[in-house]
Amino acid sequence: MLYREAGQFKTTYAADQQVFPIRQDRIAVAALLVVAFVGVPLFANQYWLSAILTPFLILALATLGLNILTGYAGQLSLGTAAFMAVGAFMAYNFALRLPWMPILVSFMLAGLCAAAVGIVFGLPSLRIKGFYLAVATLACQFFVLWALQRVGWFTNDSASGVITAQKMVILGYTFESPADKYMLTLCVVAVLAVLAKNMLRSETGRKFMAVRDMDIAAEVIGIRMMQTKLLAFGISSFYCGVAGALYAYAYLGTVEPEAFNLDLSFRILFMVIIGGVGSILGSFMGAAFIVLLPIFLNTVAGPIEHLLGITLPSGLMSNLELIVFGALIIFFLIVEPHGLARLWQIGKEKLRLWPFPH
Amino acid sequence: MISKHLKSALLGVAMLGVAATGQAQNEQFIPMAGYWVGPFAAGGSGIYGGFIDYLNMINARDGGVNGVKLTYEKCEHEYNNARGVECYERLKKKGPTGASVFHTLSTGITYSILDKATADKIPLITIGYGRTDTSDGRVFPYVFPLVTNYWSQNTAKIKFIGSREGGMDKLKGKKIVNIYHDSAYGKETIPVLDAQAKTYGFTVTHIPVPTPGNEQGAQWLQVRQIKPDWVILRGWGVMNPTALKAAAKVGFPRDHIVGVWWSGAEEDTIPAGDAAKGYIAAGFNVAGANFPVVQEIKKAVYAKGKGEMEDQARIGSIYYNRGVVHGIITVEAIRTAQAKYGNKPLTPEQVRWGIENLNITEARLKDLGAAGFMQALKVSCADHEGGGAVKFQQWDGKQWKVITDWIQPDKQLVRGMIEASAAAYAKEKNITPRDCSKEG
Numbered sequence: 001m002l003y004r005e006a007g008q009f010k011t012t013y014a015a016d017q018q019v020f021p022i023r024q025d026r027i028a029v030a031a032l033l034v035v036a037f038v039g040v041p042l043f044a045n046q047y048w049l050s051a052i053l054t055p056f057l058i059l060a061l062a063t064l065g066l067n068i069l070t071g072y073a074g075q076l077s078l079g080t081a082a083f084m085a086v087g088a089f090m091a092y093n094f095a096l097r098l099p100w101m102p103i104l105v106s107f108m109l110a111g112l113c114a115a116a117v118g119i120v121f122g123l124p125s126l127r128i129k130g131f132y133l134a135v136a137t138l139a140c141q142f143f144v145l146w147a148l149q150r151v152g153w154f155t156n157d158s159a160s161g162v163i164t165a166q167k168m169v170i171l172g173y174t175f176e177s178p179a180d181k182y183m184l185t186l187c188v189v190a191v192l193a194v195l196a197k198n199m200l201r202s203e204t205g206r207k208f209m210a211v212r213d214m215d216i217a218a219e220v221i222g223i224r225m226m227q228t229k230l231l232a233f234g235i236s237s238f239y240c241g242v243a244g245a246l247y248a249y250a251y252l253g254t255v256e257p258e259a260f261n262l263d264l265s266f267r268i269l270f271m272v273i274i275g276g277v278g279s280i281l282g283s284f285m286g287a288a289f290i291v292l293l294p295i296f297l298n299t300v301a302g303p304i305e306h307l308l309g310i311t312l313p314s315g316l317m318s319n320l321e322l323i324v325f326g327a328l329i330i331f332f333l334i335v336e337p338h339g340l341a342r343l344w345q346i347g348k349e350k351l352r353l354w355p356f357p358h
Numbered sequence: 359m360i361s362k363h364l365k366s367a368l369l370g371v372a373m374l375g376v377a378a379t380g381q382a383q384n385e386q387f388i389p390m391a392g393y394w395v396g397p398f399a400a401g402g403s404g405i406y407g408g409f410i411d412y413l414n415m416i417n418a419r420d421g422g423v424n425g426v427k428l429t430y431e432k433c434e435h436e437y438n439n440a441r442g443v444e445c446y447e448r449l450k451k452k453g454p455t456g457a458s459v460f461h462t463l464s465t466g467i468t469y470s471i472l473d474k475a476t477a478d479k480i481p482l483i484t485i486g487y488g489r490t491d492t493s494d495g496r497v498f499p500y501v502f503p504l505v506t507n508y509w510s511q512n513t514a515k516i517k518f519i520g521s522r523e524g525g526m527d528k529l530k531g532k533k534i535v536n537i538y539h540d541s542a543y544g545k546e547t548i549p550v551l552d553a554q555a556k557t558y559g560f561t562v563t564h565i566p567v568p569t570p571g572n573e574q575g576a577q578w579l580q581v582r583q584i585k586p587d588w589v590i591l592r593g594w595g596v597m598n599p600t601a602l603k604a605a606a607k608v609g610f611p612r613d614h615i616v617g618v619w620w621s622g623a624e625e626d627t628i629p630a631g632d633a634a635k636g637y638i639a640a641g642f643n644v645a646g647a648n649f650p651v652v653q654e655i656k657k658a659v660y661a662k663g664k665g666e667m668e669d670q671a672r673i674g675s676i677y678y679n680r681g682v683v684h685g686i687i688t689v690e691a692i693r694t695a696q697a698k699y700g701n702k703p704l705t706p707e708q709v710r711w712g713i714e715n716l717n718i719t720e721a722r723l724k725d726l727g728a729a730g731f732m733q734a735l736k737v738s739c740a741d742h743e744g745g746g747a748v749k750f751q752q753w754d755g756k757q758w759k760v761i762t763d764w765i766q767p768d769k770q771l772v773r774g775m776i777e778a779s780a781a782a783y784a785k786e787k788n789i790t791p792r793d794c795s796k797e798g
Contacts, residue, residue, distance in 0.1 A: 051447030055440060149540060149566070159549045159779075160489070160542040162469050164786070252439055254469040256542040258569060259439045295444055298434055315403050315668065318394035318434045 003351040019197055036186055041179045050178035050251075052292065057182075057189045058246045060287035063271040064196055064280060065239025070269070071278035072200055073232035074212025075125050076133050079118075079140035080268045083237040084244025085260035086114040086144060089154045091245035092163045096156055103168045107188070107245045114241025115234040117144065122233025126226055129215075141262055148257040162256045165249040181250040188246060192239060197280055199235070208232055212278075274332060276341025285340040293328065297321045386423065386692055386703050387453020388413065390432045391445035392463050397570040398437050398595040400625035401677055402463060406432070407666040408681020409461075409688075411655045414665075416689055418658040423692050424701035429453060435467065442467030443474075450480055458709040459483050459688060465543035468501075476500045481710040483691075485684055486619055486642055490546055494780035495714065495742040496791035502713050502742045504687055505642050505735065508618070509550040509775060510746040510767035512590075515616055515640055516554050517765055518750050519588050530559035535581055537574075537601060538592040540566040543620075547592060550775060557771070571597025578604040591617040591639075598626035599634070606633035613638060613752070623676035627753045635755045640748040643683045643732050645758045647674025650727025651682060676758060683732050690726075691716050714739055714797075733764055739794035746772075 003024050010016045020026045040053065066080045091110035094101060101109075121140035125133050148154045148161075155161050168175040168184065175184050199205055207228045210218035219225055248255045267290055275286020301317055336343045350357075390410065393402035413428045422428055431452060433445035442462055450457045459481045462468050468488040475482045482501045484492070490509045492501035519534070520526040536551055538544035548564055555562040563584055565577050571593060578601075581589060589610065591601055598621045605615060613636035617626070622639025647653070652674055659665045660673070672678050695704050695712025704712070718735040735744040747764035784791055 047447045047451070051444040055444070160465075160469075160545045162542045164469075164473070252443060252470045253473050255439070256466055256469065258466065258541045261569070263438075294441075295448075299448070302431065315394040315399065318436075321434065322395060 003348065003354075005352070017201075019194075019201075033190070036190075037183075041183060044179075044182075046178045049182045052295065054178070054182050054185050055247075055251050056287055056291045057185045058243050058251055059268065059271065059291055060284045061189045061192060061246070062240050062243035062268050063275065063283040063287045064193060065236045065243060066268050067272050067275075067278065067280070067283045068196060068200070068208070068239065069232050069236035070272055071276075071282075072205060072212060073208040073229065073236075074215075075122070075229060075232060076130060077137040077233075077236070078134050078262070078265050078269065079121055079137040079144070080240050081260040081262065081264035082141045082144035083114045083118055083240035084247060084264070085148060085257055086117050086237075087111055087241030087244030088248035088255055088260070089148055089163060089257075090114070090241070091249065092165065093154065093156075095166045103166075103170060103249075104188075107242055107249075110245045111238040111241040114244065115238040118233040118237025118240075119230050122230050122237075125229045125233065138262075141265055145257045145260065160256070162254055163248065164254045165252075168249055175250075185246055185250045188242065192242065193280060196239070200280070204231065209278075270329070274329060274339055276339030279339070279341035281344065282339050282341030285344070289332075289340065294321060294325055297324055383454040384425065384703060385427045385429045385454055386458050387455065388428060388430045388688060389445070389449035389452065389457045389460055390430045391435055391442060391449065391461065391467075392432065393435060393437045394432075395434065396436045401595065401620070401623070402437070404623070404625070404672060404675060404677025405463060405681040405684060407672070408678040409684040410666045410681075411659050412651075412682050412685025412689070415655045415658045416685075418662070419654065423689055424696055426692075426696070426701060426703055428689070428692075435462075435464070437464050437466075439464075439466050439470050443470050446471045446474065450478060453703070455703045455705045456480070458692060458704065458706055459713070461485075461684065461688075463487070465489070465546070466541065469542055472498075472501060478706075479710070480706040481713055483684075483688065483713065485687065486680070487543065491776045491779035491783060493741065493743040493776050494791075495737075495739050496794055497780040497784045497789055498742065499714075499792060500710060502737065504713075504737065504742070504744050505683070505732070506746045506748055506767070507743050507772075507776075508546045509772045510743065510769075511618060511640055511642075511748050512547045512550050513554065513768035513772055514746075514748045514765045515590065515618075516551075516558070517768070518640075518762065519616065520558070523587075526558060532560040532588070533584060533586040534560055534562045534588045534590060535584055535586040536562055536564045536590045536592060537577060537581070538564060538566055539571060539594045539597055540568050543594065544592050547618075550772065551590075553771065553775065554768075567593070567597055567601075569597075570595060572600050574600050574604045575607075578608045578610070581605075581610060582608045587614065589615045591615050591621045593617065593621045593626075597621075599628075599630035602627070602630035602633045602637055606630075612636040616640070616750070619680075619748070622751065622758070624672075624758070625675075625677065627758075632755070634753050637753045638750055638761070639753075639758075641676065641751055641758075642745070642748055643676070643679045644730070644749060644751065644760055645674060645676045645679060649674075649679075649731045651686070651731060652679070654727060655682070679731065682728075686726060686728060686732070687716070687718070687735070690718055690722075713737060714742075716744070739792065739797040 005022045008023055020029055062080060062084055069075050069077050087110045090113040091106050094106035094109050095103060121137055124136040128136060155163050175181055207223050210223055211228050271286035271290045274289050276282025298321055301321060390406055392406040393399060413430060417428055431449060433449055435441035435445045442464060457480055460475060461483055465487045468484050484503045485505050488503045490507045492498040492503050493507050520529050523529060551562050565580055567574055567577055593601055605612060615637055617639035619641045622641050627634035667673055691713040692709060694716050695708045699708045714737055716737045720734050723729045733745045733747050737744040746767045749760050749764055750762040751758040751760045
């Protein structure tokens with residue numbers, strides 16, 4: 001009843017092509033942005049800002065990056081964490097060696113470095129597909145971490161191989177408090193998400209999807225394979241690189257290469273799969289699911305134990321969390337193999353007909 | 359009239375509420391961020407088992423520390439940096455006065471929350487792990503790598519190898535291989551080993567093992583090529599038994615492998631079976647359930663059907679006893695701080711003072727029932743390490759046998775390197791080191 005587009009006439013091409021053609025969607029998105037930009041910094045406490053929302057946004061950005069590659073261009077990759085690592089370590093090096101450079105420029109340059117690495121490791125995609133490509137990108141995961149751990153230059157010859165992020169100063173203002181870091185992350189993520197949305201609606205995005213759906217057909221209609229695939233790798237790695245820089249600067253502070261291990265790559269891939277392959281909204285939903293659920297389970301485990309008046313052995317409790325987490329993933333994939341974004345879409349379609357389905 | 363009654367009733371209820379919360383607030387909160395699952399679960403569950411049991415013993419036997427009850431909350435971080443930061447943020451404000459101290463049981467997480475804890479003024483205790491140069495308390499006022507740090511331990515290890523060879527001058531021309539876990543933790547000792555190699559004239563080769571370390575064939579083939587006189591094993595979790603088995607396969611004598619304390623527990627040797635026999639490891643606590651402090655825990659906690667350890671055979675193991683060391687140090691720090699600030703729940707800042715002025719003498723250890731269990735400890739503003747000595751123990755196939763007395767580290771070398779490293783950190787971070795003569 002509330003969610004109905006009847007009566008919303010589009011009289012110009014611009015109105016027809018806007019990102020959110022339905023008025024209710026526009027209102028909802030505007031409200032969400034107001035909440036994220038104004039409400040959250042005002043009301044959220046430090047724990048929520050620095051331990052939940054900031055990592056959620058950063059991982060959502062990385063998921064978005066992988067989604068561009070896997071969801072839209074159809075190239076499977078297991079090198080996401082490696083691209084993030086390149087972003088983090090290069091941002092550190094830019095800030096260290098060129099201290100006069102604004103930190104956001106360092107992030108962008110770090111993203112470009114990640115893009116370059118992504119393009120190099122994307123070259124096998126011209127010949128191999130699917131799972132075989134995933135294995136090829138796995139090489140990237142191991143090679144990048146190996147290089148970061150072995151070549152002293154990347155860590156400024158730190159004995160233990162860790163980097164400590166410098167202070168983030170923009171126009172003389174230091175981003176130090178959790179709210180500052182959250183705002184910075186939110187701005188970067190919001191801008192990059194809008195850019196991604198528009199890019200995917202443009203010719204480039206259509207090319208990606210053509211390659212994904214059938215690469216031979218795409219080639220026949222004149223889409224250049226090499227250019228398109230490498231562009232997908234480049235853009236995707238850029239997003240991951242920026243996410244990695246934020247992961248180091250706005251979240252962890254001090255990072256060792258091991259923080260960007262294969263486990264993180266897999267988790268981001270799971271975020272894409274659970275959120276929805278080929279969906280920007282799905283990237284955020286998937287990140288929320290994978291980041292928040294284990295924390296939620298860990299938090300409620302204590303009170304539930306307390307409520308039932310039992311004390312379980314601690315090892316069992318921790319393992320139970322993993323079991324419940326795994327079971328929920330399987331449940332969601334059975335109920336909706338296209339991910340949370342698809343569930344959301346179905347919900348919206350139902351809502352359009354409600355309360356008089358025909 | 360009614361309103362007057364109502365008012366007084368309300369007031370009474372309110373007073374009751376205040377009294378009740380006052381009662382409940384006489385607590386000192388200690389966060390337990392650890393790991394009970396994953397490849398390192400043996401260490402996490404053992405140490406936190408001993409730690410929590412000790413706190414519960416203090417609560418049950420003494421009614422807390424001078425009447426202040428010790429409370430805790432567990433947070434599973436799976437040895438994962440990101441989860442560790444989340445645990446820190448979640449637990450730091452809990453309890454009436456916030457987290458008194460924070461233990462991470464992970465070098466990587468220690469790195470990640472070091473700046474945060476300093477900003478929040480919460481002391482970080484890293485017993486036997488963490489960042490070595492934080493021993494310089496002038497630059498790191500909130501970080502305490504207590505008992506002994508990696509560099510101290512490593513110099514003691516070279517001393518031990520020297521004594522086995524028949525004198526430090528005999529080390530000249532010897533070959534030592536350092537097999538390390540490829541992480542921040544594993545890399546910590548590379549600079550100090552290099553410095554010592556220069557002093558004593560031995561050669562050292564560093565061979566990394568990628569985490570988690572359950573595949574080491576290539577590394578041990580390399581060892582066989584080098585034919586070293588000694589191998590230093592700097593492993594963690596599943597990497598240790600794998601290393602011992604691989605050493606047996608290439609025929610390297612196990613009594614010439616010296617492990618760090620994270621490679622020297624029952625969980626590291628039993629899975630390796632016979633391959634572990636003769637293997638030597640450093641330790642800052644010893645195994646055994648016969649110490650009075652462990653017996654007290656059994657009496658006050660396990661006899662009542664409580665306790666953290668499912669497998670009670672693990673009580674008295676290396677990891678469990680290390681957890682008891684964590685408990686003793688934390689509780690004694692709180693006690694020290696209470697002597698200055700009064701017997702009430704203390705703020706993290708006050709507990710920090712307690713840790714900095716901690717002095718656990720041999721006599722005190724005896725009172726605690728822990729004589730010979732751990733070394734005496736004296737912390738100061740400049741020296742956040744306290745002890746520094748280690749004992750070496752050898753696995754005889756069934757249990758760990760202590761084979762040396764406390765071996766002191768090469769304090770001069772270690773302190774010099776710590777100060778240089780801390781000064782570099784201070785410069786990078788724009789920290790002005792404290793003047794310790796002004797600290798009270």
